[in-house]
Each structure stands twice: as structure tokens, then as C-alpha cells.
Amino acid sequence: MESAIDKVSNRIEVGETPVLVATSGTAMAIGALISNKENHIQSKLQGYKISKNNLDLIVSKLIKMTPSERSELSSLSERRSEIIVPGALILQTIMTMINVNEIILSERALREGLVVDWMCRNDYLKDQLSFQGSIRERTVLHQSRRFGVNSKRSKKVSEFSLTFYDQTKGILHNDNGEGRDLLWAAAKLHSCGKHINISAYHKHSWYLIRHGELLGYSQSEHLMVAAIARYHRKSFPKKRHESWQLLVDESQRSLVAEMSLLLRLSCALDKRPEPLIDKLVIEANNKKVNIELIPKDIGQNLDLEKWSLNKAILLIKKIKDVDINIL
Helix, strand or coil: CHHHHHHHHHHCCCCCCCCEEEEHHHHHHHHHHHHHHCCCCCCCCCCCEEEHHHHHHHHHHHHCCCHHHHHCCCCCCHHHHHHHHHHHHHHHHHHHHHCCCEEEEECCCHHHHHHHHHHHHCCCCCCHHHHHHHHHHHHHHHHHHHCCCCHHHHHHHHHHHHHHHHHCECCCECCCCHHHHHHHHHHHHCCCCCCCCCCCHHHHHHHHHHHCCCCCCCHHHHHHHHHHHHCCCCCCCCCCCHHHHCCCCHHHHHHHHHHHHHHHHHHCCCCCCCCCEEEEEEEEECCEEEEEEEECCCCCCCHHHHHHHHHHHHHHHCCCCCEEEEC
16 A cells, blocks of 8 residues: 555655545445435436545444444445445545545546557547547537437527637636536537426426536536526526535536526527527627627628527626626
């Protein structure tokens, strides 16, 4: 153990905070126990974060129990109950020796890693980082098709969303880059609940996204994508909303609030079966945003889109000190 820890420690640069990832049965079982204890029961544990404090608490509880008592816990099988304590102690010791305060769970393990490594070595994948990005894109598009989302309309909404994101940084949002991909995913999936209930489809979209599988996204990113889609229409976030409560801290809530405003503006332009807007031209500076809608064909009437966009702007002005105008 010490030899392996020394090798890892020697690779950590001064001031660098290492990220520990735990995989397979024991780690998943511990994550499920902690999730149940926090009353945040997860259907998927991919990306779930275990804090050192929570791990210490669960270890102290498990040590005091007999194997038969542990086997009665809903997250543990009889066989797992016999080996869970040594596994938990190993995780606890590693975190202490490397001096990290949390560990991230991965539902993918050695087999998946070997497959990706083999694909990279045989030129089926050029690099693992691009593979991670392509997984995100492919899983979002797969879910979009699965839920019957109109691909043409969601494509335009996602394009509008990224234009708003890129052109209004520092005015409508202060994101450092993390939110752009989450906004894109939410824009692609925001309407997936329409086939359930058109009047409250944003709530059903949140449920479907949250309980669907988004490979390549951490558990917290997954919840943020669902929440951005949830708040693109109707009411703004409220403390009593489950979708808001599941966001773990103020930084996540702030990101969701800002990205959902951009998606709200973009969806306001999606009012026809066949989109008429070709692109947006946005000028933003000094707390002022000017938006010009460019039609696909010269002379097309965009009064419906302008009316809808203006309604969204009036709502946003209530919470943002920004002057937004449609040219």
C-alpha cells in the first residue's frame, strides 16, 4: 500500500489537488449507503461524490455491526456485507494518505478501460479526451431520439443558446466555460417531456433527463442539465422544488439559474413547426444587450418570434439589471 501511495504522491505537483475515482462493487455499495443516509437516493451513481466526512461516518457505523446486521441493509447483499468493511477501510486509508476530501464514483471499471485503451492503441480512437466529448454528444443525441424530440427545432434552439452564451458573457452570465456544454445538452433535451403533458412539459423533461442515462457527465452535471431544462419556462427556481434541492451548492444553483435564462430566451424563438430564423446577431456591452433576428428569407415576418422573445425579456429584467432590446 505504502509503495503504491508513494508512486501516486510523487506524481502530484505542488499545489495540485488530485481527483480520486473509485469503481466497482464495494465503492458503489458505499455510495448507495451514503446516498440513502442523505435521503438523496440515486438511480445512477455515476459521478456521485463521497466526502471524507461521510465515509468516516459510514465506516464507524459498519464496524459496529455484525455481518448479519449489515446484510439487512438494502444496499448490501449477503456476500457484500462480509467484505464491505475492509473495502471501506482501504478507501478511507487512501483518502487519508493522499490527503483528499472527496472521491468520485464511476460505474465504468477495468473492462471498459481496457476496451478504450485497446481502441486507442489500435487507432480506432485518436485520443481519450475526444472520446469523452464524443460520448457526451452521442448520449445526448441518443436520448433526444429516444424521447421523440423534434431534431430540427432542438438544433436551432441549441444554436441560439450557444450564441447567447458566447455573446453575453459577463452580462447575462458569468460562467467560466463549464456551463456551455451543459446548456447545449439541456437545449437538445428541453422538450422531451412534451409527449407526456404539453402544458407542464418542462417538469416532465426534468424527470426524464434526471432518470435517463447521460454517459460522460458526472452525477452533479447530470442534475444540472435536468434543472436547466426544468427552468427554461414558467416559474423561476424555488427552494421547495426537488430539482433545486438536489443541486448541492450555490455555485451549481447560480450556474443553473444563468444557463436556464439563456435557454428561456432561445426557446422563446421556437414558436413554429418550421423555424424561420436563420441566425441571431447579438451586441452586448455595459449591461446592454441588442438582439437582431435574421430570417432565412428576406421579408419573412418575425412578429411572432419578437413578441415571444419580448415576453421572456420582461421576465428576465425582473431579476437581471440588464437593458435587453430587440432591433
